[in-house]
Amino acid sequence: MNARMNASAGEPMDVAAPTGMLHGHAVRPAAGMGRLTGFDADAARRCAGVVDVVVRGNFLAVVAAMPEQAHAGAVALQARWETPRDTLTTPPQMRAVTSHGNATQVLAQGAGRVDATYRWPLASPRADACGSAIADWQHGALHVWLACTQPAALRLELAALLDIAAESILILCDPDPPARHDAFCARQAAADAALMAHAIGRPVRTTFRAAELGNDGPKLRFDVSATLAPASAYTIAATATPGAGTPFALTQTGRAAPYAEASGVDPGLVPPYAVEHLDVSAAQPLGVPPDIAARGQVFAHESHLDGLAAQAGIDPVALRLQWLDDRTGSGLITRVAEQSGWQGPLKGHNDATAGVRRGRGFAYASVIDMEDGRPARTWSAWVADVEVDSRTGDIHVTRVTVGHEREDIASRAKAPTTTLPDDIATATRQLTTGGQRYDDWGDGAPAETSPALAADGAGHDLAPQTRVDIVGTLAGGAAATLPAAAAVANAIHDATGVRLLEPPFSAGQIRQALEHKPSAANKSPRKRAWLLATLAPLTALAGLCATVLPWRAPIAPVAPPGPGLYSAATIERGRLVAAAGDCAVCHTAPGGTRNAGGLALETPFGTVYTTNITPDAETGIGNWSYAAFERAMREGIHRDGRRLYPAFPYTAFAKVSDADMQALYAYLMAADPVVSRPPETQLAFPFNARPLLAGWNMLFHRNEQYVPDTSRSAQWNRGAYLADGLGHCSACHSPRNALGGERGGKAYLTGGEAEGWEAPALTALSKAPVPWTEDDLFQYLRTGFAARHGAAAGPMAPVVESLRELPEGDVRAIAHYVASLNPASPTQAxxxxxxxxxxxxxxxxxxxxxxxxxxxxxxxxxxxxxxxxxxxxxxxxxxxxxxxxxxxxxxxxxxxxxxxxxxxxxxxxxxxxxxxxxxxxxxxxxxxxxxxxxxxxxxxxxxxxxxxxxxxxxxxxxxxxx
Incomplete structure (x- = not known):
């Protein structure tokens, strides 16, 4: 792990991973809670590569030479747990933080009262998010390497966990974590690694995955009520998921979090405004580090204040200045508002032709910051401008104006500010990429389009990169981004009228809310319903006619794209799309050049030879426009207008999203062209009559993109998209009828045939003597081997080889989806x-x-x-x-x-x-x-x-x- 790190209180340094590093795997019940009642340590130690089994109270882990060996040892442990009583049914004990006046009585009388519940996730909602850490215990000192921006709370937690002095712990932070990194998961991994390293005296690396948290990750909850009349009143009550804010290892070893026994509750819960009647309370103990809880607190305060201003018809900046009794804060708010050109909310200034709604939001924070281990008051103010596509729900933060002050800024060395604009832009992107889309690729490739494809179907240019304006000279610091979530949420509300109560903010949330929100476009529901009822059949008929016409017009050739046209991120995303779609598996002949075609595919109707899909203009697809490429992928129509045989699974590729289709085109066009003329496919009559395939398409093909199932999780939808679309699993694993069409419905994935091999059923009809579990499926797809089932062979072996190129989370999503098609087995439940x-x-x-x-x-x-x-x-x-x-x-x-x-x-x-x-x-x-x-x-x-x-x-x- 040669990574650029910086010590928590020092300059950046290059740190290599400790020599002799081992790998650890912590074993836990669902959601990390449970009493350990038994395990087979001897069975684990007999596994290859296992060095030791670590037990501390209810904490159980295996340390081995390689990650796979640690996992195998963890399975061999056969750990047994006693499920604890459901603590969620027990109301938390609440403690008053501060109170003055009579907020309850004023709220009961208030005519413009606003009530809401806000939630702040402590872990990424992405099922494939994870965090890694390395710990090394030597000579009475603990060194920990991880991606961490605020190590103060972690140092206290590790000191409590190991019962050592905090001064003996050095935390070295990676300033550039991977895209799927999650801070909560990294803290869990650090605690696990520290326990293992402390037990065996050697450096240990561990990884904690968000999937271990179960269906819903840990959260803070804030119940807020406020009114302006007859007097200003404000109440907030904070609670948290049991054990939400601390590493599981602390609870499992019976150690209390170092801040759980504090005499008071985080004063950051108190809003920084001079409210006449105030009542603040929190669960005791809240169990969340103050620097982490501060983000949720600011989000709840500032979102609710914005809602109160909207209810009363008051400018949100003016309301804050009216309530604020702080000269530094008032001055910062004024300067940020002036820099941004604030003249009040935009109130959803819309571009009717493109369906774009624009909004502007403001948020402010003033907290005690412990970033450098010294308390200091900080002030931050944000103005965020957003564009929301009302058709797709996509959100883009176009501009942010940020101001930040710190009371000891004159007495301390200024932190470098060169990366602060990037940190601010990153924070906004993270807020608007939650609720994982089914075509997200995470750290595989950013959601970026190529220059040639930077307009959507309506011709609206996609929004540019976020513009960051900084007020004054900012010192770096995490406190500068505290108002980010509230500012973006308030801007989204200004644009759409939709109040989002929990980050991150996804397109799906916006679409769902807008569908149920009255607008000028649907004031006459009867007329709109009649119009839809009339146009829908006509649209469907037009699409059907385009699909089943025996002959299709050719699409004119184009000049091959020049080098450097597509961004590296787009090409990388396309590479992953190609890997998921097994393009090279079919389009590469044995001993031939990659993607140059020539592989003979045996079908019931004869031998079909795959084509050259390199960008050679004469023998490949180098002169194909994107329109020609997309038509072939979605409809099975060659550029010259002839129909392609359905041995090419365009029936599945039609489900691919536009973004993935565009990236795949960019990837293929950026490759080296290869002159290759594979043999022509020659089938006997009537199968060689390509126009007859129009009728086949009418019967068996629907040119429709994948539509997520909103009742299912993001991981399930991701797996379904990959399995049914790019992965085209049903092409082999579903039976076909006499005309070669896939049988769906109850026959879906119940077994088929591929290249003379049986493709077994993936449903409850599987003949496996031991039912497949999600973990079995993941191991098989990721490594080609599952201990309870065997090894991949035949046509499945190259598929597994392609899947190895995908991010691990994608393979887990496929396993999760396929496992859902089976009834719960003893090994699952x-x-x-x-x-x-x-x-x-x-x-x-x-x-x-x-x-x-x-x-x-x-x-x-x-x-x-x-x-x-x-x-x-x-x-x-x-x-x-x-x-x-x-x-x-x-x-x-x-x-x-x-x-x-x-x-x-x-x-x-x-x-x-x-x-x-x-x-x-x-x-x-x-x-x-x-x-x-x-x-x-x-x-x-x-x-x-x-x-x-x-x-x-x-x-x-x-x-x-x-």
């Missing part, structure tokens, strides 16, 4: 010991069957197979030893895959750790192969009936491979 019991039962049944078998075929198995497929036989350098008793293929209704593996082996495993399996086509004749296949079925799937037609299938598959 229950405990690890239930899964182990299932595996043991299957293995015992196979072992009993082995005792009944002997003779020539048994000796053949012992000589050719046992060295790799019996756990107590052979040598370890052959890689994984897949258990044949757990293999889905041996429990299938068809012997095809078993025969294919026996004949051809697995010569190209997804990665070297799985191991190479030789084929026996040249060393065993048909009779021996047939006998071995029958033996394997009888030994490893004794509860299944004997296969019929094995001999004929062996002959057919051997012949088709020549």
């Amino acid at each position: 229950g405990t690890q010991q239930a899964a182990a019991a299932q595996v043991a039962a299957v293995e015992a049944r196979s072992a009993a069957a082995a005792l009944r078998l002997s003779g020539t075929t048994d000796r053949l198995y012992q000589n050719a197979c046992a060295v790799c497929h019996q756990g107590n036989a052979g040598v370890p350098q052959f890689g994984e030893k897949p258990s044949l008793a757990l293999n889905t293929n041996l429990h299938s209704a068809r012997p095809d895959n078993v025969i294919q593996v026996v004949l051809h082996g697995a010569s190209a495993p997804p990665h070297a750790g799985i191991g190479y399996m030789p084929g026996f086509a040249d060393s065993l004749d048909d009779a021996q192969v047939s006998a071995l296949v029958h033996y394997l079925r009888e030994r490893f799937a004794p509860d299944q009936p004997r296969w019929d037609g094995v001999e004929d299938t062996v002959a057919r598959l051997r012949k088709s491979s020549h």
Whole structure:
């Protein structure tokens, strides 16, 4: 980990990862809470690479040489937990922070009272967010490396966790974390790593994933009420998810958070305004570090004050100045308002032709900042300008004006300000990228379009990069961005009338709110409904006619794009899109150049050869415009107007979003052109009559992009988008009818065929002897091997190889989606010991069957197979030893895959750790192969009936491979 770090109180420095670093995996029940009742440490220590098992109270972890080995050891532990009583049903104990006047009585009389509940997430809502840390305990000192902007609270937490002095802890912070990094997850990882390093005396690296938090991450909650008449009154009550703000390791080891026993509650809860009647209370203990809680507090205060001003028809800046009794704060607000050209809210100044709504929002904060370990009053003020696309809900912060003051700024060295505009722009982007879109690629590529594709369908130019205006000379500091969330939320409300109560702010939230919000466009619902009822069928008919016309007009060729036209981010996003779509898997012939075509695909209707998709103008797609490319991808129409055979899965690619389609085009066009003329596809009549495919499209194709299911999580929608669209899983794993159309409905993903291999069912109809779990699916898709199921082979092996290029969160999303198609199994809904019991039962049944078998075929198995497929036989350098008793293929209704593996082996495993399996086509004749296949079925799937037609299938598959 050679990363540029800076010590918490020093200059940037280059720090290399400690030598001899190990990897840790903490084992926890759902949401991190539970009492540890048992585990098998010996089983974990027997796993390859495991160094030790660490136990501290209810904290349990495995330390190993590699992350995969630590995970395997964690599974082997078979930890058992006692679920704690649901503390969410117990009302928190509230403590008064401050109170004066009679806020309750005034609020009861107030005619313009505004009530709202605001929530502040302490962890990223992205299911694929994560945080990593390295800890090293040497000579009585703890060194911790992680991405962290405010290490003060973490240092106190680690000191409490290990019962050591805070002065003996040095935290080194990475100033440039990856895109999927989450600060809450990083703190969890730091605490885990510190416990492990302290226990074993060696440096340990750990990663904590947001997925471990369950369906809903930890949050702060603020219930706020306010009124202006008959007098100003304000109440706020703060509560938090149990254990929300502290590392789980503190709770698991029985240690109290260092700020949990404080005599008072964070004074930042008190708004910085001179309100006549005020009542502030908070749960005791709130359990959240003050520097983290401050962001939620400012968001709640400033959003609610904006709502109060809107209710009363008062300029929000004027209201703050009216309530503020602070010369420094008033001066800062005035200067920021003047710099921004503030003349009041924009009240949704709209561009009717483009559907764009514009708004402006203000927010202010004044808190005690502990950034450098010394308390100091800070002041911050923001004006944010936003554009909201009313059709898509997309939000863009076009400009922010920021001012920041600190009371000791004259006495301390000014922090460098060169990165502050970037920090401010980053903060605004993070606020408007939440509620993960189904086509987000996270750290794979920013959501950026290429210059040639920078306009949407309506011709409205996409908003430029955020403009940052700074008032005066700002010293750096996290406090400068405290008002960011409220300023952006207030601007969104000004633009749309939608009040968002929890960041981050997503396009989906805006779309949903606008759909239920009356507007001038729908004042006459009967007339609008009649218009929609009339136009909808006509629009659908026009689209259908365009799809099913036998002949389509050619699209004129264009000059190939010049080098450097597309940004690096767009090309990188396109590379990931291509990997998810397995483009190179089909468009690269064995031994050929990548994407130059020529691979022969066997279909029931004949052999189809894939085309050259490199940007060569003569033999590839170099002279294709984006319009021609998109038509081919979504409709299956070549640039010259002829129809493409549906062996090319345009039926799935039609679901791809515009942004991903544009990025894929950029990636392919930025590649090196290759002159390659693959063989022409020659099918027999009537399958060679391409115009007839218009009728096929009418029956089996819908040119529609993926529409998220709003009742499902972001992770589920991401997985569905990747599996059904780019991944085109159903092209192989769904059965087809006599015309080659995929069967949907109840037949969806219930099993199909690909290149002479059976593509097994991914639903409850799976023949796997032990049900697939989400974790099994992830391990299989990520590594090509799942211990309870086996290794990827045949056409699935290159698919896994492509998936290895994707961010881990995307592979987890696919696994999550596919797992949702199965009923909850004991291994999903229950405990690890239930899964182990299932595996043991299957293995015992196979072992009993082995005792009944002997003779020539048994000796053949012992000589050719046992060295790799019996756990107590052979040598370890052959890689994984897949258990044949757990293999889905041996429990299938068809012997095809078993025969294919026996004949051809697995010569190209997804990665070297799985191991190479030789084929026996040249060393065993048909009779021996047939006998071995029958033996394997009888030994490893004794509860299944004997296969019929094995001999004929062996002959057919051997012949088709020549």
